Every structure is written in C-alpha cells, then in structure tokens.
Amino acid sequence: MDPIIILLSAFLLSVAALAVYIRSMQTGAARDDVSGANVIFAHGETGHVDDPAATPSSREALQDAVAVQAGRGGAIDDAELAARVAADQSTSGVVLAYFISAVVWIVLGSLAGLVASIKLHNPDWLTSSDWLTFGRIRTIHLNIVAYGWSAFAGGGLAIWLLPRLLRTQLQGASYAMSGLILWNIALVIGVVELAMGNMSGLEWLEMPRWVNLMLAIAAGFVAVPLMLTLKRRKVEHLYVSVWYLGLGLFAFPVLFIVANLPVHFGVQQAAMNWWYGHNVLGYFFTPLSLAAVYYFLPKILGAPVYSYNLSLLAFWTLAFFYGQTGIHHLIGGPVPGWMVTLAIIQGVMMFIPVAGFMVNQFGTLKGNWGALRHSPTLGFIVAGGLMYVAASFQGSAMSLRSISTVGHFTHFVVAHAHLGNYGFVTMVFFGGIYFVLPRILQREWPFPSLIWAHLWLVIIGFAIYFIGLSIGGWLQGLAMLDAKRPFLDSVTLTLPWLKSRTVAGLLMTLGHLVFAGNFFAMVFQPGRERGLETSPSTVERRVSHAS
Amino acid sequence: MHLELTARRLVTGTLVFVLLATVLLVVLPFFRLRHLEAPEGLHPYTDAQLRGREEYLRQGCVYCHSQQPRDPSQAPDMKRGWGRPSVPADYVYDTPHQLGTMRTGPDLFNIGARQPSAAWHLGHLYQPRAYVAGSNMPAYPFLFEVKAEAEAGETTVAVPPQFAPATGVIVAKRAALDLVQYMVGLDHTYPAISPHPKQGAAGPLLLPTKDPAVLADIKVGTAIVRDGVPGAGVAACAGCHGQHAEGNAAIGGPRLAGQSDMYLDAQLAAYADGRRKDPIMLPVAKGLSPDQRRAVAVYLSRLSPPGAAAGPPPEHAVLERGERLAWFGDEALHVQGCVNCHGPAGTGEPPTIPYLAGQSESFLGASLHAWRDGRRNTDPSGQMTQIAKNLGDADIAAIAAYYASQTPPSPVAEAGQPPVTGKKR
Numbered sequence: 001m002d003p004i005i006i007l008l009s010a011f012l013l014s015v016a017a018l019a020v021y022i023r024s025m026q027t028g029a030a031r032d033d034v035s036g037a038n039v040i041f042a043h044g045e046t047g048h049v050d051d052p053a054a055t056p057s058s059r060e061a062l063q064d065a066v067a068v069q070a071g072r073g074g075a076i077d078d079a080e081l082a083a084r085v086a087a088d089q090s091t092s093g094v095v096l097a098y099f100i101s102a103v104v105w106i107v108l109g110s111l112a113g114l115v116a117s118i119k120l121h122n123p124d125w126l127t128s129s130d131w132l133t134f135g136r137i138r139t140i141h142l143n144i145v146a147y148g149w150s151a152f153a154g155g156g157l158a159i160w161l162l163p164r165l166l167r168t169q170l171q172g173a174s175y176a177m178s179g180l181i182l183w184n185i186a187l188v189i190g191v192v193e194l195a196m197g198n199m200s201g202l203e204w205l206e207m208p209r210w211v212n213l214m215l216a217i218a219a220g221f222v223a224v225p226l227m228l229t230l231k232r233r234k235v236e237h238l239y240v241s242v243w244y245l246g247l248g249l250f251a252f253p254v255l256f257i258v259a260n261l262p263v264h265f266g267v268q269q270a271a272m273n274w275w276y277g278h279n280v281l282g283y284f285f286t287p288l289s290l291a292a293v294y295y296f297l298p299k300i301l302g303a304p305v306y307s308y309n310l311s312l313l314a315f316w317t318l319a320f321f322y323g324q325t326g327i328h329h330l331i332g333g334p335v336p337g338w339m340v341t342l343a344i345i346q347g348v349m350m351f352i353p354v355a356g357f358m359v360n361q362f363g364t365l366k367g368n369w370g371a372l373r374h375s376p377t378l379g380f381i382v383a384g385g386l387m388y389v390a391a392s393f394q395g396s397a398m399s400l401r402s403i404s405t406v407g408h409f410t411h412f413v414v415a416h417a418h419l420g421n422y423g424f425v426t427m428v429f430f431g432g433i434y435f436v437l438p439r440i441l442q443r444e445w446p447f448p449s450l451i452w453a454h455l456w457l458v459i460i461g462f463a464i465y466f467i468g469l470s471i472g473g474w475l476q477g478l479a480m481l482d483a484k485r486p487f488l489d490s491v492t493l494t495l496p497w498l499k500s501r502t503v504a505g506l507l508m509t510l511g512h513l514v515f516a517g518n519f520f521a522m523v524f525q526p527g528r529e530r531g532l533e534t535s536p537s538t539v540e541r542r543v544s545h546a547s
Numbered sequence: 548m549h550l551e552l553t554a555r556r557l558v559t560g561t562l563v564f565v566l567l568a569t570v571l572l573v574v575l576p577f578f579r580l581r582h583l584e585a586p587e588g589l590h591p592y593t594d595a596q597l598r599g600r601e602e603y604l605r606q607g608c609v610y611c612h613s614q615q616p617r618d619p620s621q622a623p624d625m626k627r628g629w630g631r632p633s634v635p636a637d638y639v640y641d642t643p644h645q646l647g648t649m650r651t652g653p654d655l656f657n658i659g660a661r662q663p664s665a666a667w668h669l670g671h672l673y674q675p676r677a678y679v680a681g682s683n684m685p686a687y688p689f690l691f692e693v694k695a696e697a698e699a700g701e702t703t704v705a706v707p708p709q710f711a712p713a714t715g716v717i718v719a720k721r722a723a724l725d726l727v728q729y730m731v732g733l734d735h736t737y738p739a740i741s742p743h744p745k746q747g748a749a750g751p752l753l754l755p756t757k758d759p760a761v762l763a764d765i766k767v768g769t770a771i772v773r774d775g776v777p778g779a780g781v782a783a784c785a786g787c788h789g790q791h792a793e794g795n796a797a798i799g800g801p802r803l804a805g806q807s808d809m810y811l812d813a814q815l816a817a818y819a820d821g822r823r824k825d826p827i828m829l830p831v832a833k834g835l836s837p838d839q840r841r842a843v844a845v846y847l848s849r850l851s852p853p854g855a856a857a858g859p860p861p862e863h864a865v866l867e868r869g870e871r872l873a874w875f876g877d878e879a880l881h882v883q884g885c886v887n888c889h890g891p892a893g894t895g896e897p898p899t900i901p902y903l904a905g906q907s908e909s910f911l912g913a914s915l916h917a918w919r920d921g922r923r924n925t926d927p928s929g930q931m932t933q934i935a936k937n938l939g940d941a942d943i944a945a946i947a948a949y950y951a952s953q954t955p956p957s958p959v960a961e962a963g964q965p966p967v968t969g970k971k972r
Contacts, residue, residue, distance in 0.1 A: 135607020197605035201643040266638035275572035323568025332617040409650035483623035
C-alpha cells in the first residue's frame with residue numbers, strides 16, 4: 001500500500017478523532033467549567049496566595065499584589081485542607097528521596113556540561129584520559145541531566161501532585177521507592193559505562209541496552225503506585241494537570257521500550273532515533289512540566305486558570321501534533337520525503353497548543369505581574385512557562401526548511417534544545433521543588449535570599465547561554481552554506497560564542513550549587529522547624545497543627 | 548459515570564496518539580526500508596573497519612561529525628567535497644546509524660575519498676592542530692603510546708617537531724589504527740543508484756535466444772542494419788548509428804542498441820507519419836514494411852556493444868548543473884527531474900520510455916531542441932514538449948553533457964521486458 005495513502009488516511013482519521021475529543025471535552029467541561037479549574041482549591045481558598053517558599057513578610061506582600069482578593073479572610077473548608085495535608089504526608093518520604101536524587105544529579109550534570117563546554121574552545125585541555133574526551137563527557141552530561149535530574153525532579157513532582165489533585169493518598173509508596181533505588185543504580189552503572197566508552201551511538205539512547213532494561217523495570221515500579229493512586233481518586237473531575245501527567249507517564253514506557261527493541265537498522269534507526277529523542281521531551285518532560293505549571297501558577301496566585309477549556313484543547317492538540325514532529329532533525333537527510341513533510345506540517349501545527357498555553361498563562365497572570373516581585377517560586381514557574389512558549393514557537397520555525405537549512409548541524413540547535421530542556425523544563429522543576437519541599441519537610445527554606453540568588457544566577461546565565469549560542473550557531477550555519485568560505489571559518493567564528501557559553505555555564509552551575517546548598521541545609525537542619533507564628537497565613541500549616 | 552469516561556478517555560486518547568506517531572515514524576519506515584539492498588559500489592566493512600566503527604562510537608565522534616551530505620538545493624555540501632546526497636541504501640551496513648545532527652567538524656561520509664592517507668589521519672588524531680591550525684577537535688593522545696622506539700610491526704606516527712614528544716616515538720594503538728581503517732573506508736562516491744552492470748568484453752554483443760521467431764527477426768534486422776534495403780531507398784542504419792548501433796556522436800546519430808523494441812518500432816512509425824520530422828529518417832521509415840521495422844527493432848533491442856568513443860570531458864560546473872536537472876529538475880523553471888520518467892540513472896523505463904544514459908551529447912542536445920521546436924511530437928501527454936520549452940540552451944547542453952557521461956544499460960532480459968536496473972525486489 002502506498003505510504004501516502006496510509007499517511008493521508010491516518011491523518012484524516014486522527015483529525016476527525018481530535019475533533020470528536022475536543023467537542024466532547026468542551027461539552028463535558030463546559031458544564032462545570034469553573035469547578036474544573038477550581039478543583040485544585042479548597043472551598044473558600046481562591047484569593048489566598050500560596051507560596052511555601054516565601055518569607056512571612058513577602059507572603060503578605062504577595063497577597064497584596066494579586067488581583068483576586070475575593071476569598072481572603074473567608075472560611076476555608078478545614079476538612080478539605082486536612083485531606084490535602086494527608087495527601088502531602090503520604091508522599092513526603094518518597095518525594096524527598098526523589099528530590100535528593102535530582103539535586104545530586106543536577107550538580108554532577110552541570111559539572112559535566114561545564115567541562116564539555118570548555119573543551120570545545122580549549123581542545124587540548126584534559127586530553128590524557130579517555131573518559132574526559134568531549135564525545136563522552138558531553139554524553140555523560142546529557143544522560144545525567146535528562147535521566148537523572150529531569151526524570152527525578154519531574155517524577156517527584158508527579159508523585160507529589162497526583163494525590164493532591166485526586167484528593168487521595170499515595171498508594172504503594174514502597175514501589176516508588178524501589179523504582180527510585182533501581183533507577184539510581186541503573187543510572188550510576190550507565191554513566192560508568194558511558195565513561196568507559198560503551199556508548200550505543202544513538203543520541204538520547206546512549207546507555208547500554210541492558211542498562212535501559214533496568215531503567216524500564218524501574219519505571220514500571222514507579223507506574224504501580226501512580227496507577228493505584230489513580231484508582232483510589234476521590235474527585236469528580238480530573239484536573240488538566242492530571243491529563244498531562246497521564247500523557248507523560250503512559251507515553252514514556254511506550255517510547256522507551258520501542259526505542260530499545262533490538263530491531264532497528266540504518267536509516268530506519270535514524271528515524272526511530274529522532275522519534276524518540278524528540279518525544280522524550282514532547283511526551284515526557286514537557287507534559288510533566290506543563291502539569292506543574294497548570295498547578296503551581298494558579299495555586300501560587302490563588303486564582304483559577306484563565307480558560308479551562310483552552311487548556312484542554314491545548315492538551316489534545318499537543319498530544320496529537322507533538323509526537324509526529326521528530327523527523328525535522330533529519331531535514332535534508334536520506335529519509336523518505338513524506339516523513340520530513342509530515343514533521344514540518346505537524347511542527348507548524350504545534351502553534352495551536354502553544355498559543356493555547358500562552359493565552360492561559362498571560363490570562364492567569366493578568367493583573368498579577370506584581371506578584372513576581374514577591375515570589376521567587378512564581379518567578380521560576382513563569383520564566384519556565386515563557387520559555388516553553390518561546391522554545392515551541394522557535395521549534396515550529398526551525399522545522400521549516402528555510403530555517404533548518406541554516407540552523408541544522410549547528411550550535412543553534414544546541415541553544416534551542418537548552419531553551420526547552422533548561423529554560424522551560426528545568427526552571428519549572430526548580431520552582432516546583434521550592435514550593436513542595438517546605439510542605440513535605442514542614443520547614444522553612446533556611447536561606448530565602450539564596451532562592452532569589454539562584455533565580456537570578458540561572459536567568460542571567462541562561463540568557464547569556466541562549467543568546468550567545470544562538471548567534472554563534474546562526475553565523476556558523478551561514479558560513480557553512482557559503483561554499484566560498486573554507487569550512488574552518490565556521491569553526492573559528494563560533495569560538496567567542498562558545499566561550500560565552502562557558503561563562504553562562506559557570507553562572508548556571510553556580511546557581512545550582514546555591515540551590516543544592518540551600519536544599520541540603522534544609523534537609524539536614526531539623527532545627528529550623530517552621531512554627532505556627534512564623535507562617536500565619538499558610539492554611540495547611542494551621543490545619544496540620546490543629547489536628 | 549462521567550468520571551469513569553473521563554479517565555478512560557485519558558488513557559485511550561493518549562495511547563492512540565502515541566501509537567499513531569509510533570506507527571508513522573517507526574513502524575512504517577521499518578517495513579518500507581527493510582528490504583533495501585546495498586548499492587553495487589558499497590562494500591561490507593572489514594573486521595578492522597568494524598572495530599574502527601566501534602571506536603568511532605566509543606569516542607562519540609557523531610556529536611561533532613555528521614554522515615549525511617545534504618542535497619545541493621539545500622547546502623553546498625557537494626562543493627565542499629563531502630559527496631552527493633546520501634540515500635537510505637548507503638546505510639545498509641550502518642547499524643547503529645551515525646547520521647549525526649552536528650557539524651562542529653565536517654561531514655565524514657566520504658572522508659576516505661577526500662583524505663585517503665592513513666598517516667594523515669593518525670597524526671591528525673594525535674594532534675589535530677598539527678594538521679589543521681585553528682581546529683577545535685579534541686586531541687586523542689590516549690589512542691597512542693610514546694615509546695623509546697617502535698617494535699616490529701608497530702605503526703609510528705610522524706607529527707611536526709613542535710607537536711612531537713621530546714624523546715621517543717609515537718606509536719599508534721590498535722584502536723587508533725582500526726579507527727583510521729574505518730575512516731579511510733568511508734567512501735560513498737559510487738552512484739546512488741547502481742547503473743546497469745558495466746558492459747563491454749564481459750557481456751555478449753547480442754543477447755542469445757532460442758526462440759525461432761526472434762531468430763528470424765534478428766536475421767532480417769541484421770541485414771537491414773548492415774546494408775539497408777537498397778531497392779526501397781532505405782540506407783544502412785550502421786551508417787549513422789554505428790556498426791552495432793552504438794551511436795555516432797560526430798553526426799548526432801543516437802545509440803539504438805538496447806533500446807526497447809516496442810519503443811524503436813514506435814519511433815519508426817512516428818517518422819513515417821510525420822510526428823517526428825527528420826529528412827533522413829523519413830525515407831528510411833517509409834521504405835520499411837511494418838514487418839521489417841519490427842525485425843530491425845527486435846534486433847537492435849538485443850544488442851549491447853561497448854559505448855561509443857567519448858568526447859572531451861565537459862566542465863565540472865556544466866556536469867553538476869546537468870546532474871541537478873537530471874535528478875531534481877528545477878522548480879523555478881517548472882522542470883521536473885528526468886529521472887522521474889526516464890528512470891533512476893537515466894536507464895529508461897522500457898518498453899515505452901527510452902534510456903538517456905550513454906547517449907551522445909550531440910544527439911541529446913539535438914533531440915531536446917527538436918522537442919522544443921515541435922519537430923518531435925511523440926509524447927501524447929505533452930510533457931516532453933513543455934519541459935523542453937522551459938529549458939534554456941545552456942540547461943539543454945548541461946543535461947546532454949550529464950547523460951553522455953553516464954553508462955548506457957544493456958539488455959539482459961527478453962526483448963520487451965525491462966532490463967534489470969539496480970537490484971529491486
């Protein structure tokens with residue numbers, strides 16, 4: 001059968017299915033539009049800001065800065081809050097373990113990234129050991145930040161969010177712990193294997209297949225409590241964050257298992273490689289992060305999300321379009337033309353979900369921008385959300401042939417990848433951890449000012465990273481396209497920008513060390529118990545202490 | 548109730564979308580590409596090359612070097628000497644694939660053709676800046692040893708004095724030697740799609756047969772080609788088309804050998820009824836009876852003489868333009884690639900569409916001009932006329948030069964059947 005016919009019929013079928021879904025979601029959600037968006041709040045809670053990472057004084061200021069004040073001072077349903085506290089308590093041990101893993105991995109991953117960055121402009125630095133060669137240390141960096149930091153931070157947030165969103169308690173926490181231990185063991189082994197040079201040669205799938213099998217088993221362990229918890233849900237409505245979490249948690253096993261089947265070959269393997277490499281962001285890290293944004297942004301502001309229907313539309317369009325965009329990594333390559341065309345079309349269609357998210361973010365923030373001055377947590381979340389929009393629009397543009405022609409094969413793509421994985425995903429996870437840790441440890445952050453230091457270090461660092469490397473990459477691409485210029489021009493002209501990337505990486509790593517210092521000070525300093533009097537407006541604390 | 552539905556929608560909806568993407572991007576290519584066979588010019592890796600490829604993976608070379616030259620319409624990779632655009636069949640031995648997504652360094656798909664010197668590669672691996680000032684490629688000293696002196700059988704590496712160790716010699720380890728074996732073996736400069744097996748001394752001049760009807764046609768055809776039909780005013784074909792119909796570039800007589808009999812017969816009919824206007828061919832076609840025409844066509848279709856003497860090689864730029872038009876056409880001119888109808892490598896789509904590869908520059912040029920001027924009008928779809936009208940003289944010359952430089956096909960199947968081109972299943 002002709003692939004074009006298969007393609008066309010699959011496309012038409014899917015668009016029809018999509019229309020049915022959206023229609024049914026709208027009719028279903030329109031009925032309880034308000035209650036759908038309000039499901040994350042207890043009765044009487046809207047209008048109350050909530051940032052556990054804020055100091056008492058900044059919390060007051062934050063409350064004064066938000067637009068919606070209706071519920072302030074109103075009676076909040078204590079029973080609902082008690083249920084939420086119970087939900088948090090059911091996850092506290094597990095989530096803490098996930099966050100500790102995440103923080104250790106991001107420090108290691110940043111150092112590996114920094115070494116790799118320096119090596120690109122100082123190629124004779126640290127050349128005597130094979131494990132420090134660029135090809136390996138870069139790979140170690142990617143695998144640690146993706147499968148160490150992002151997986152644990154995102155997984156921890158998912159485990160924390162789900163019982164809250166489902167108004168129940170985490171079931172089968174021991175499975176989640178077993179999964180964490182196995183995943184960590186597998187990752188340590190995997191990184192050692194990479195250092196020894198046992199790399200598969202497939203980007204994003206470099207670790208040996210048997211290590212990936214361990215990771216898959218570990219993921220299976222993590223899935224059990226999430227499924228059990230989902231079954232025990234006590235809410236009428238599944239909040240949009242649950243949908244995103246579901247997408248991430250159901251899709252990842254499919255991606256990971258199919259990618260690791262020992263059947264792929266040649267060019268087909270290249271197609272599979274970028275189906276996986278792109279979807280591990282699109283179907284795993286992105287939905288986990290969007291789930292967090294859709295929860296934390298309204299929660300911090302005490303205001304429901306601007307348009308709940310739009311969030312559902314954005315969800316289904318993202319789930320449909322994102323998965324088929326990966327082959328734009330092979331534009332100009334030896335893959336069948338229809339695959340590239342499909343990737344370009346769906347890449348441009350990604351405009352729909354991203355625009356939906358953007359409208360929602362700006363709508364929810366409308367009148368609340370002043371709150372950013374009082375909540376670094378909100379700063380991380382909002383910055384992450386903005387960079388999601390930027391990264392996605394940039395990604396749509398980059399899937400066009402005309403732009404890909406210049407940007408492909410250059411540092412421009414590296415900058416873009418970091419805009420998604422760092423600017424968006426990592427920033428949101430930072431914000432999430434700042435929010436969650438005081439809840440599960442029942443303590444204040446010991447050094448609130450360091451949260452601001454962290455925020456500004458990584459924002460300034462990343463701005464330098466992205467702007468510098470984008471310029472350098474674009475110039476590199478233009479030089480490569482000009483046959484009259486020797487290839488080496490495209491190398492030498494990037495060197496200043498590669499150096500600026502190292503400066504940026506230093507700032508970002510410094511930010512991560514500040515974060516890790518604050519984090520471990522909080523974990524290992526039980527003396528700084530957060531008392532009732534130091535957090536007067538934190539409703540959960542009130543209930544928790546009363547009970 | 549509503550709640551149950553919602554949870555089910557979540558699970559089924561996301562899984563359906565994920566699986567759809569998987570089917571499109573993983574499963575479909577799997578079934579479409581798994582029967583690919585290696586092109587003729589591509590050889591399996593040797594053991595040393597395979598070990599070297601392992602080393603290529605172990606050092607993560609793919610993070611800075613692609614192995615996929617881009618289409619000339621997109622990037623001047625060909626002009627940099629990186630080679631023609633690669634095709635899926637080039638990668639049949641490449642699992643895991645190493646296509647790469649980054650060009651911190653140059654594309655390596657044809658590094659073996661571009662830089663075949665193993666000594667250069669060894670020195671360059673030891674210290675890239677000794678060979679390419681300004682390179683930011685890592686040095687790989689750990690793939691080498693510095694010894695007082697080399698033992699028998701060891702390969703020493705010569706580098707400029709300022710990069711050499713103070714004392715002793717640099718000896719390449721096995722890993723470095725294997726890696727270099729792999730790199731100098733990276734040569735995909737053979738044609739993307741195998742041209743027809745090379746003919747000449749190896750193949751028979753005339754395709755053998757035992758079919759009596761065909762044998763009778765051959766007998767009649769041979770006589771007409773050699774001597775013509777004097778009484779009917781039919782000149783000998785050999786006069787303009789060569790003794791074995793290999794063509795005569797000097798006077799623009801096309802190669803007829805191996806063209807399908809149905810096509811040749813149809814051309815004679817076209818000359819006779821004026822759809823092809825040619826003062827020389829008109830009396831020939833009119834003078835032959837339908838049976839004689841068929842016999843000549845059958846005979847010619849079974850011939851496979853060596854190519855006629857080639858003229859001086861055309862300019863590189865002309866050839867490149869011709870190749871581009873042949874393979875991809877030119878969107879701006881509304882001209883599609885010749886290969887779309889004349890088959891990959893221009894070897895024709897018998898029985899209706901003639902081969903172009905190996906025809907003389909003079910004939911191909913004249914023929915395109917004839918299409919353009921309406922002196923040739925044998926394409927009911929009007930495609931050829933339109934294409935020729937959209938082409939300028941320079942482009943016509945470029946296409947002619949390109950196909951003249953290609954190898955003509957030879958008949959290997961029964962007449963009327965498509966000759967084997969490439970290895971399709």
